[in-house]
Each structure stands twice: as structure tokens, then as C-alpha cells.
Amino acid sequence: MVKHNYSKAKYLAYRILKYVIVIIVAIIPIIPVWLMYSWLISQSFSRTVILGIVPSGFTLSNWRFLWSSITMGLKTYPNVWPIVFNTLFLSLGVSALVVFISSLGGYALSRMEFKGRSQLMQFILALHAFPSVILLVALFILLNKLGLYGKGIMTLVGIILVKAALEIPMATWIIKGFFDSIPWDVEWAALVDGCTRFKTWRNIILPLVLPGIGAVAVFSFLSGWSEFLLVFTFVKNESYYTLPVLIYHMIGEFKEINWGLLAALGLFYMIPVLIFFSLSQKVLLRIYVGGIKR
Amino acid sequence: MVRVRLDSVSKYFGKVRAVEEININISDGEFVALLGPSGCGKTTTLLMIAGIYKPSKGRIYFNETDVTDVPPKDRNIGMVFQSYALYPHMTVYENIAFPLRIKKVPKTEINHKVKEIAKLLRIENLLDRKPGQLSGGQQQRVALARALVKRPDVLLLDEPLSNLDALLRVYMRAELKRLQRELNITTIYVTHDQIEALSMAHRIVVMNEGRVQQIGTPDEIYNKPANTFVASFIGTPPMNLIPCSFIEENNSYFIECSAIKLPLVKDVGNLIRNNISSSEVILGVRPEDIDIIHGNEEGHATAHVLVTEPLGRDVVVTTDVGGNIIKIVTTPLKSPTPGEKIKIKFRTKKIHIFDKKFGKAII
Numbered sequence: 001m002v003k004h005n006y007s008k009a010k011y012l013a014y015r016i017l018k019y020v021i022v023i024i025v026a027i028i029p030i031i032p033v034w035l036m037y038s039w040l041i042s043q044s045f046s047r048t049v050i051l052g053i054v055p056s057g058f059t060l061s062n063w064r065f066l067w068s069s070i071t072m073g074l075k076t077y078p079n080v081w082p083i084v085f086n087t088l089f090l091s092l093g094v095s096a097l098v099v100f101i102s103s104l105g106g107y108a109l110s111r112m113e114f115k116g117r118s119q120l121m122q123f124i125l126a127l128h129a130f131p132s133v134i135l136l137v138a139l140f141i142l143l144n145k146l147g148l149y150g151k152g153i154m155t156l157v158g159i160i161l162v163k164a165a166l167e168i169p170m171a172t173w174i175i176k177g178f179f180d181s182i183p184w185d186v187e188w189a190a191l192v193d194g195c196t197r198f199k200t201w202r203n204i205i206l207p208l209v210l211p212g213i214g215a216v217a218v219f220s221f222l223s224g225w226s227e228f229l230l231v232f233t234f235v236k237n238e239s240y241y242t243l244p245v246l247i248y249h250m251i252g253e254f255k256e257i258n259w260g261l262l263a264a265l266g267l268f269y270m271i272p273v274l275i276f277f278s279l280s281q282k283v284l285l286r287i288y289v290g291g292i293k294r
Numbered sequence: 295m296v297r298v299r300l301d302s303v304s305k306y307f308g309k310v311r312a313v314e315e316i317n318i319n320i321s322d323g324e325f326v327a328l329l330g331p332s333g334c335g336k337t338t339t340l341l342m343i344a345g346i347y348k349p350s351k352g353r354i355y356f357n358e359t360d361v362t363d364v365p366p367k368d369r370n371i372g373m374v375f376q377s378y379a380l381y382p383h384m385t386v387y388e389n390i391a392f393p394l395r396i397k398k399v400p401k402t403e404i405n406h407k408v409k410e411i412a413k414l415l416r417i418e419n420l421l422d423r424k425p426g427q428l429s430g431g432q433q434q435r436v437a438l439a440r441a442l443v444k445r446p447d448v449l450l451l452d453e454p455l456s457n458l459d460a461l462l463r464v465y466m467r468a469e470l471k472r473l474q475r476e477l478n479i480t481t482i483y484v485t486h487d488q489i490e491a492l493s494m495a496h497r498i499v500v501m502n503e504g505r506v507q508q509i510g511t512p513d514e515i516y517n518k519p520a521n522t523f524v525a526s527f528i529g530t531p532p533m534n535l536i537p538c539s540f541i542e543e544n545n546s547y548f549i550e551c552s553a554i555k556l557p558l559v560k561d562v563g564n565l566i567r568n569n570i571s572s573s574e575v576i577l578g579v580r581p582e583d584i585d586i587i588h589g590n591e592e593g594h595a596t597a598h599v600l601v602t603e604p605l606g607r608d609v610v611v612t613t614d615v616g617g618n619i620i621k622i623v624t625t626p627l628k629s630p631t632p633g634e635k636i637k638i639k640f641r642t643k644k645i646h647i648f649d650k651k652f653g654k655a656i657i
Contacts, residue, residue: 185379188346191366192373192450193393193440203396207383 043263062260066268070246080246080268086156087242088272090231091224093160098167098220099213105168106175106212107201111187121173128169132162136233149234156240159230167223171216178212179205214280221276243269295322296356296447296480298343303352305338312338314504316352320497323478325471327485327495331527335504336484340450343482345369356447367396369448372441372479376453378433380425386436387421393444411439414473431462438470442477449474449481455490467493488528492516500524522653525578525646531610531621534584537650538577540566549577549647553616554595556640562657569656570649578646581610581623586630587639594639597622599630613638 047057065080077083109121132139139162143149148158182205190200206213228244235241241249247269250262298320305313313335320326328336341347343354345366353362361369372393380389387408394404412418415435425433434454441449454470455463471494474481485491491498492512500507500515500523508520519525525533538551547563549556556577558566566575587594597613597620609629611622613636622638630636647656 183377183379185375185377186381188341188344188366189373189375189379189440190381190392191346192344192371194367194396194444196365196367199396203392204381 040263040267043260044267045264047260059260062258062264063268065261065265080265082239083241083243083246086240087225087244089153090156090160090163090227090242091221093157094163094167094224094227095217095221097160097164098171099217101164101168102171102175102216103206103209103213105172106209107179107205109172110176110179121176124169124172128173130166132166132229135162136229139230140234143234150236152237153240155235155237159227159234160224162230163224163227164220167220171220174216175209175212178209182208218276218280222273225273295478297321298448298480298482299355300339300343301353301355303339303342303349303354305335305342305347306350311504313342313349316506318499318506318509320480320482323480325474325481325483325494325496327483327491327498328501329485329488329491329498329527330501330507331486334501336486336501337452339501340373340452340482340484343448344371344373344450370444370446371448371450372444372446373450374434374437374441374452374454376456378425378437378457380433380436380440382425384424385421386417386423386425386428389425389436390421390439390443393440397444407443408439411443414442415439430457430459431466434458434466438473442473442479446479449479451481451483453485454483456485456487463490470494488530492528500527502527518655519578519646520655522576522578522648525648525655529580531581531623533578533580533646534618534620535648536577536579536615536618536620538575540570540573540575540647542567549575549645551577551616552618554593554640556593556642556645559642566647566656571651574650575656576648576650576653578648579640580644581621583641583644584620584622585639585641586622586624586628587637590637591639593642594637597636597638599632599634599636601632602629604629 042055044062045058045060046055047059067079070077070080109117109124140149143155143158143162146158148154148161186204186208187200190204191197195203226244227242228248231242231245232248235245243265247262247265250265251257298318300316300318303313303316304311316335316339318326328339330336338347342349345361345364349362353360355361356369381392384392390408390411391404394407399407408421409418412421415438417432417435417439420428420432420436425436428436434457438454451470455466458466467490474494483491483495492515495512497509497511498515499509502523508515508524510518510520515524516528519528519533522535526535536551536554538549538554541548541550542563547558547560547566549558595615597615599611599613600619601612603610603612604626607625608623609626611624611630613620613622615638620638645657648654649656
């Protein structure tokens with residue numbers, strides 16, 4: 001009996017120790033992230049911050065960019081919303097274009113037999129390796145010739161094209177993987193049931209790869225939302241600046257940095273990302289099980 | 295209702311020959327089974343009839359119409375896949391309604407037809423579920439309902455029972471047969487299970503390595519196998535095939551194997567002599583056509599019992615006859631014990647002789 005109790009206690013202690021170690025290991029990497037976010041939040045709502053995390057003096061004045069004018073360089077904006085609109089225009093445009101092309105291209109790569117298919121796939125993967133920095137000069141010439149440089153909103157359209165082109169290779173690969181996981185039987189069943197190839201894709205295949213499309217949509221939206229270099233390089237008219245460029249100007253101009261404003265702007269910059277993630281989370285997690293028995 | 299005709303249809307995948315020179319005539323309302331081992335080309339043949347694969351050579355006709363180049367959607371076929379291939383994102387109702395919805399049938403009519411077919415297959419209570427929430431047997435019925443709801447001219451079934459458990463399979467076998475008879479739809483059924491083929495089909499097409507081995511009624515396939523492949527594929531346990539030689543002695547004919555010398559009737563002997571390419575033949579005899587005897591009779595053989603497998607009603611006895619393994623089916627009452635030496639005799643009227651070189655049946 002005694003022996004039994006002893007081993008039980010030992011077992012319990014071992015289990016507790018195991019969990020304590022796991023928790024410690026899990027918490028350590030979170031601490032710096034947590035510290036940064038807490039600084040960001042407390043900084044944005046307070047006049048001064050003591051020791052980096054303790055806020056003092058509640059104020060909303062750091063968030064004044066939402067309703068009052070902000071100055072960037074020579075341009076003064078009535079408030080932040082035109083810039084938000086530009087950013088949304090850019091990122092939604094990239095997202096839509098990437099989803100449209102990669103879902104069609106991914107299907108073709110996954111399902112259709114044609115000459116040079118595997119070479120094409122390798123080529124697409126190689127395309128993904130190009131960083132946009134080394135393409136800047138070439139892109140400048142290209143956009144200029146296409147009349148997509150310095151032409152107001154068309155400049156942003158040009159950037160959408162460039163950004164989407166950089167995102168499409170990887171997105172196509174990701175979606176191809178999702179198409180690959182759908183058995184041929186399901187597609188054949190739809191063909192027998194009276195669908196054309198396109199209707200099959202539209203009615204049966206596309207709903208089944210929604211998680212993949214969701215993933216690609218989120219990632220391309222985020223990459224558009226956070227795009228800095230292309231906008232910074234190609235957009236010279238301040239009316240078409242985006243949020244990352246605005247944040248850059250908050251730091252980079254020859255003036256004293258207003259940390260409170262910067263923190264508030266940073267938080268504001270995060271909000272759509274959080275919204276987009278929480279909306280698409282369901283789609284990302286919805287993976288169909290069953291219906292297909294192998 | 296249509297007749298289906300395959301006219302020397304072949305299919306190659308690159309250099310791989312999947313199906314070679316297939317000729318099949320299927321009449322109105324007939325239930326035909328394509329039977330063969332895995333990879334024999336039976337599913338490829340079915341997919342060609344469905345229009346999913348295009349034949350490399352040959353034509354396919356529905357009645358007198360050449361449908362070789364007609365896409366699947368215009369062939370009015372219903373198909374059940376081995377994996378059922380239900381649409382996982384749709385409910386059972388939507389799955390069954392899908393073929394009608396694509397045809398733009400009015401909503402009330404769709405509703406009526408889906409309810410009707412669901413009743414026929416006894417799945418009315420499952421209509422709101424998703425395929426993922428169904429058991430294998432239920433999924434199978436839904437797949438069948440989806441195939442039947444549009445009143446197809448031809449029903450194609452690709453191993454529909456192979457994913458069901460044994461009891462359900464026996465039940466669905468009878469159920470499918472009943473449905474086919476009631477609806478009178480030309481049905482082509484792919485299976486590797488000879489029991490399914492023998493019990494359900496009007497005619498069976500036995501295939502191997504992309505070629506048709508024999509087409510015939512279950513009775514013909516079982517009792518008159520066209521070659522050694524069909525003989526060894528059909529029956530549990532399959533036919534005993536023993537390499538023998540055909541000899542002529544003093545104007546009478548014998549089949550001689552290592553430990554057996556079987557006298558033949560004159561007519562049979564003449565028939566064999568005129569049809570073989572050499573004296574090398576294969577003797578085929580079904581396990582149930584071998585009797586265990588007591589005393590000496592002409593043409594009997596001594597067998598050494600290796601194993602007995604009691605199967606309830608029957609006992610399968612595996613014996614060694616002069617180096618050849620011969621299986622015998624007998625009743626439990628007559629069952630010998632392993633190690634015993636017994637005397638066996640083939641029922642001469644039931645034996646089959648195959649040409650060794652070509653494997654072709656002679657009698």
C-alpha cells in the first residue's frame with residue numbers, strides 16, 4: 001500500500017513538473033511580444049509612459065488623426081481616411097487579382113495534362129524567388145511605358161499589378177495543393193451529373209477549396225496592406241500614399257518623433273488585419289471531412 | 295432504355311495498354327457485370343462508357359448513335375463510384391438534387407423527384423445531413439439515389455459494394471438486383487468479386503490484362519470457362535488445374551497426370567485430338583466434382599490430405615496428388631483428417647480440358 005502511494009505521488013509530481021516546464025517554455029517567447037503590444041496600447045492612450053509599460057494621464061489626443069488634419073511633408077490631409085482608402089484599394093485589389101488568377105491557374109496545374117507542365121511548375125516556383133527590390137528599375141520603366149506611373153489612381157493600379165504578379169506564383173502553388181487533395185471521382189461525378197468542366201469547377205471544386213482560397217486571400221491582402229517599397233518608390237503624388245508610407249513619414253521626417261501618435265497609428269494599422277483574420281478564420285479552419293471513403 | 299455497344303474499343307495511357315480491342319453488346323435493360331482482378335481495365339472501360347475517358351481506338355454506341363465524342367453530360371448516364379464521390383459541402387438533399395438543378399428542372403419538380411427516390415432507397419430521414427455524417431451504407435444509397443434521380447438511360451456502377459461490411463453487402467446485393475429489375479435500366483456493374491457478378495448479373499464479361507476473356511451468362515462462365523484464366527478466377531475455391539498429357543493407346547484415349555490416368559470416351563478423345571496444338575494439356579476439375587471413394591475404381595487416384603478447412607456447410611480439403619495440389623469440396627460428414635490417405639475420383643462428365651499452350655478450353 002505504502003509503496004503504491006509513493007509511486008502515485010511520484011507520478012503526480014512528474015506530471016506537474018512536465019506541465020510547468022512546458023508552460024515556462026511557452027511563455028518565454030511570448031514575453032517580449034506581449035511587452036511590445038502593451039507598450040503600444042498604453043502609449044497610444046496616455047500622455048507619458050513610465051518605464052515603458054506603466055501609463056499615466058489618459059488621453060485620446062494621440063488618436064486625433066481620425067478626425068483632425070495631419071501633415072505629411074508638404075501635404076496636409078483632412079484626416080487619415082483617404083490614406084486608409086488608398087491602402088484598402090491596394091490590398092483588396094491585390095487580393096482579388098491573386099485569388100482570381102491563382103484559383104484558375106492552380107486548377108489547370110493540378111488537373112490538366114499538357115506539355116511542359118512540370119517545367120512550368122518549377123518555373124513558377126523560381127519566379128517566387130525574385131525580391132521586388134531588384135526589379136525596381138525594370139518595373140519603373142515598364143510602368144512608365146504602360147502609362148501607369150504618375151497618373152493618379154492608375155499608379156496604384158500599376159502597383160496592384162506588380163504586387164499581384166509577385167504573389168501569384170506562391171498562391172498558385174498553395175491552391176494547386178488544395179486542388180490535388182480533391183479526388184478525381186468527385187469531379188467525374190459532377191461531369192456525369194451533367195456539368196461542363198467549368199460548371200464542375202464552379203459548383204463542386206471551388207467550394208471544396210474555399211479554405212485554400214481563404215488562405216491565399218488573407219495572405220495576399222496582408223502583403224498588399226503592408227506593401228511599403230513599391231508605394232514609396234513609385235507614388236510621388238501624396239494623395240495616393242498608403243498607411244505604411246504614412247507611418248514611415250511619422251518617423252523619418254526631420255522632426256521630433258511623436259511616440260504617442262506613432263503608437264496610435266500603429267495600432268490603427270493593425271485593426272483591419274485583425275478583422276480580416278477573424279473573418280476568414282472560419283474558412284481557414286473549415287476542412288471538409290467525409291463524403292469520400294477510400 | 296438503350297442498348298450499349300462497344301466496337302473494338304482500346305485505351306492506351308502513353309505506352310501502357312489499359313484496354314485492348316473490347317467488343318461488348320449490351321441489350322435493353324440488361325444487367326452486365328465486368329469482372330476481373332485489379333488493373334484488368336474494367337474501370338477504364340466503364341469510364342469510357344461514361345465518356346470521362348476517350349477511347350484511343352474504336353467506337354461506342356448507345357442504340358444506333360455514336361457517342362464516342364459526346365461529353366458525359368449529354369449521355370444521360372447515372373454513375374456510382376467506388377468512393378461514392380458525394381459532394382461533401384452539400385446536404386444529402388442537395389446532392390441528390392444536383393443533377394436536376396444542373397438541368398434547370400423547376401424547384402417543385404426537383405423536390406418531388408428527390409422525395410420519391412429517397413423513399414425508394416429508404417433515406418428520407420437523412421436528407422438534411424451532410425455526407426460526412428453518414429455511414430458507408432447510407433452514403434452508398436445517397437450515391438445511388440443521385441445516380442437514379444435523373445432517370446438515366448444507362449446506370450454505371452463501379453464496385454459500389456466493396457466498401458460495405460459483409461452483412462450489408464449481401465443485403466445490398468439483393469436490393470440492387472431488385473432496383474434494377476423494377477426500374478429496368480441498362481446496367482453495367484464493375485466488380486472484382488465473382489459472387490456479386492454471379493449472383494446479380496444477367497451476363498458477365500470476364501476481363502484480364504485489358505482483354506475480354508469470356509462473355510456469357512453466370513451459368514456459362516461457371517460451367518463452361520473459355521480458358522484457364524476464367525477457370526482459375528471463378529469459383530471458391532477455384533477450379534483445380536493439373537498439367538497432364540493426352541495419350542492414345544490401342545485406339546482408346548487417356549489423360550495422364552503424374553498419379554492419375556483418366557480414361558476418356560471415344561468421342562471426347564477424338565474431339566481433343568483434333569483440337570490440341572500438342573499433347574500437353576491442362577486438366578480442369580472443380581473441387582465439388584471430385585468424389586472421395588472407398589475401394590478401387592478405374593481412374594481413381596490416391597491423395598494425401600494436407601489441410602481441411604471447415605466452412606460450416608462444406609469442408610475444403612487440400613490434398614497432394616503426386617505432387618499436384620488438388621482441392622476438394624465435400625460435406626462435413628465425409629471429411630477426412632489431415633495426414634490421412636484417401637482415394638479420389640473425378641466425375642468424368644464434369645472435367646475440362648485446356649490446351650496448355652494457348653490456355654483455350656477444348657471441352
